[in-house]
Amino acid sequence: MSINKRVLFACGTGIATSTVVSNAVVEAMKERGINIDARQCKATEVRSELNGMDLIVSTTQLPADLPVPSMVTLAFLTGMGKAEALDKIEAALRG
Amino acid sequence: MAEALFNHIDPGAVVLGVEKETSEDVIRLLADKLKADGYVKDSFADAVVKREASMPTGLPLGRDVNVAVPHTDPEHVIKPGIALATLKKPVTFANMEDPDEAVPVGVVFLMALNDKDRQIEMLQKIMETIQSEEAIAGLMRAVSVDEVAAVLK
Numbered sequence: 001m002s003i004n005k006r007v008l009f010a011c012g013t014g015i016a017t018s019t020v021v022s023n024a025v026v027e028a029m030k031e032r033g034i035n036i037d038a039r040q041c042k043a044t045e046v047r048s049e050l051n052g053m054d055l056i057v058s059t060t061q062l063p064a065d066l067p068v069p070s071m072v073t074l075a076f077l078t079g080m081g082k083a084e085a086l087d088k089i090e091a092a093l094r095g
Numbered sequence: 096m097a098e099a100l101f102n103h104i105d106p107g108a109v110v111l112g113v114e115k116e117t118s119e120d121v122i123r124l125l126a127d128k129l130k131a132d133g134y135v136k137d138s139f140a141d142a143v144v145k146r147e148a149s150m151p152t153g154l155p156l157g158r159d160v161n162v163a164v165p166h167t168d169p170e171h172v173i174k175p176g177i178a179l180a181t182l183k184k185p186v187t188f189a190n191m192e193d194p195d196e197a198v199p200v201g202v203v204f205l206m207a208l209n210d211k212d213r214q215i216e217m218l219q220k221i222m223e224t225i226q227s228e229e230a231i232a233g234l235m236r237a238v239s240v241d242e243v244a245a246v247l248k
Binding site: 012013015016017019020023040043059060061072073074076077078079080 | 152
């Protein structure tokens with residue numbers, strides 16, 4: 001039985017690296033039984049996009065003190081630490 | 096079969112063995128070429144440089160040669176494409192993840208993007224290339240656009 005979660009993917013422009021990360025994470029989580037409703041935005045605009053989000057995944061620094069769990073990772077761009085990053089995302093979404 | 100990354104590259108904006116002092120010099124060199132070939136507007140170079148200062152794009156790869164992927168908002172772009180520079184000696188970009196950290200960069204992909212849904216494949220191809228130590232080494236060795244095309248086929 002799969003679960004549904006909403007994830008906000010952020011990067012500097014909201015159209016470049018967050019697109020790559022979003023695709024990679026959505027595909028990988030589908031295999032782990034988590035359906036992600038993905039949104040994208042600029043890192044500077046996350047506060048206004050937080051409504052209903054379960055997690056924020058960003059490639060660049062996020063504002064401090066966000067009320068939603070968040071992580072900053074380059075793993076889906078550089079390939080380094082990808083498995084660990086996916087485990088962390090799964091844990092955060094199932095937590 | 097997926098399209099080769101080279102098909103997204105502006106052959107007139109491939110510069111090999113660049114000798115520049117700063118990341119801004121490299122960005123402006125490539126942006127001028129994209130502009131000359133009709134990919135971007137006059138405002139593109141300044142917009143990329145400005146964005147790089149607040150939202151840097153250096154990607155540390157844990158190898159000898161790191162990469163940067165400077166880009167900016169779609170309103171400065173006319174049509175999507177990529178400019179490529181290999182650097183004779185590295186220039187410093189800031190780390191995308193941590194702007195206080197310096198990353199010595201040897202390969203720069205300057206990206207003109209204006210539609211995330213249509214450019215997902217191009218973006219994924221760039222990241223695949225970055226993740227391949229062999230491809231990056233091949234780019235660093237390339238002395239002609241044909242050799243770049245062979246690496247990015």
